Amino acid sequence: MNTEGRKRLHDIRLAAEALNRFVAGKSLADFKADELVQAAVERKLEIIGEAFVQLEREDSQTAESFPDLRKLVGMRNRLVHGYDRLDLDVLWDAALSHVPALLQQVEAKLK
Template sequence: MDRFIEFIGEAVKRLPVDLREANSDGPWKEIAGTRDRLSHGYDDLDYRVLWDAVQTDIPLLLETIEITLKNLSSD
């Protein structure tokens, strides 16, 4: 699960800034921050926070991606 979050977080960090800004509702900072804590092996990682990301941030990210794709295809 933690590698999955790292992978998603890295992908989020590589998104163009204008795309993230245009969809400011997305949990960009939360996902990237969780990725950083996992990737850099910070000792203070609370796995409840990781679980919250899976339960809350990932579904919100999916919803944001779906809306973004819809908006891009209608332009």
């Protein structure tokens, strides 16, 4: 892994850790009722997706070791370009299901 790849993975780790803190102890109903948490989750998913875009450009070999890479970049694109069509259930699922698994993969790669 090159220096830029390590930096991108570090950025992803920080965003994922923050996102996990934002949703900790909350239910889907809590999430849907809290615009601030929604915005925070959206922003961290954007950062994760953009960091993966940069990782692909700067360290494609490391990027290839993340099988769900395309899904995360797709999520980032929907957040940025389809802001008016966001599905809170999908965001919640990403936050609770995909981000924790991604964080484990990133942490393992950074060791």
